[in-house]
Amino acid sequence: MSWTIIATWRMALEGVQEGAKLLEYKGNSEDAIEKAIKMVEDFPYYKSVGYGGLPNENGEVELDAAFMDGDSLSIGAVAGIKDFKNPISIARKLSEEKVNCFLVGQGAEDYAHKNGFERMNMLTDRAIIQYKNRLKETVDKGLSPYSGHDTVGMVALDQNNSMASGTSTSGLFMKKRGRTGDSAISGSGFYVDSEIGGATATGLGEDIMKGCSSYEIVRLMKEGYTPQEAADKAVGQLNDLLIKRRKKAGDISVVCINNKGEFGVATNIEGFSFVVATDNLTPTVYVCSSKKGKTSYEVATSEWMDNYMKKRTAPLKLK
């Protein structure tokens, strides 16, 4: 039986490797998504998700996450949650509630605490250095401080044809307190229906939510488009619309799979990377290019892979 798991960015690799093992041994898509995203959340050198995530302008790490079950369409999400180790697990638990499935701020923390989730100070020394350096480089010079918004988003199909999706992010670096992007927003940051397929997005949340890109991709797959066609079409449509109406489009990148396990990817930036594993393909990192609304991708070279990890783990100095 076939299975597939796909995820945004190279940082998902170690998680996808674990998720793939689960799927290979007939684990379900929900467990694979949660396990895979937890691994990304737990790795301290990935600075846009979970532990080690970069803080908001007040120096607080505020996290967003969502989980969707493609069979029941149940959704759980948290936004602006602080001091909990694994937001994806809280989101999954919320997806099992009848109502009150999307909780923000203090309410999300109350729920997590009452349900026994692990408390953790998510701010690392490394993130503090990055925060202080960013202040010096931008705010102190009167420049806009915003940069970086790499959400991990995943979609999985298991051997029982059941699908799930999840996202997790610390959001825009230097965001204002309470700022939420698309990652917790159904239809924008994620959407999955086991009878069709699923999609997840990363980029500038404020722009992605103007096009409901994840819902649109799943809808296009339902109409008969291949995952690759659906992804290119949805990203192209939104990119063009934003340029027409606003003169510029923020970063938009998506990955998707249909319920046969075929995958697609699209981006309006250079250098978007993603990870995919199937019953036929060991977990592989690809790097994308976008030309005239068509996305192409190549397996990441070993040089690219080495540089990636070197850059992330390089010692940081306070400026």
Next chain:
Amino acid sequence: MSWTIIATWRMALEGVQEGAKLLEYKGNSEDAIEKAIKMVEDFPYYKSVGYGGLPNENGEVELDAAFMDGDSLSIGAVAGIKDFKNPISIARKLSEEKVNCFLVGQGAEDYAHKNGFERMNMLTDRAIIQYKNRLKETVDKGLSPYSGHDTVGMVALDQNNSMASGTSTSGLFMKKRGRTGDSAISGSGFYVDSEIGGATATGLGEDIMKGCSSYEIVRLMKEGYTPQEAADKAVGQLNDLLIKRRKKAGDISVVCINNKGEFGVATNIEGFSFVVATDNLTPTVYVCSSKKGKTSYEVATSEWMDNYMKKRTAPLKLK
């Protein structure tokens, strides 16, 4: 030149009357939406929006609101905000920011405070009585306390063919702290594109966000469906999908207009009311019925109108 404003529920009538005056005298759709929703927020007897809104399970009034500009597609939203008089105005202001447009909890309050928005204790004596009675009737007897989730959602078209949409709600009565429904969620609670049309939804947010109904309606209008066809089709699709996958569908009601000012409405419940005004129609309340996936509506009788206000303003006793 033609103009139209449409809104969910009878409670929007007084607001729509004011919004219609603005539109008639060439005011813009954004001002009409903000003014109209502020009136609903300010009226103390409407228990699901703004001042007088029912509290969460902790006895706190937590509000959600969103604003979308159909020209630029700019979106502003707040979720779980406490102690501010007019969430819709905060959402509109956020829609003018480049980033950090959707703020939740404490962060939304920080922003509102720094931007000079009026503070107000939104909890009324009447809401306290309803809260205490609800506890006695449900929680004390081991029953589920959740009931009521009537969002005011509006869409307007002005004489310059510019469109806007807004929502405001206190959310599900007795919700958990921080719970957010569809009202602040782009594509689910609202969506508007001045070149096509706009839609807004009310009902069980946890279910509406499983279908991105507002985005879907606008998309269907783009494909050529009339507003009425688009509304019926989107609500019917989601209702059927929820029943198929979950055995039951929560309340879903929508109103929409296209960029010619033609309107549509659809619901899967009995008794959904809405208000519409155009250059040809004084502000009018309609009450809906739904049969076999087709929504029909009639002008509310004077008896219905009298009963509505009597029920809302009737003295309340602590049980």
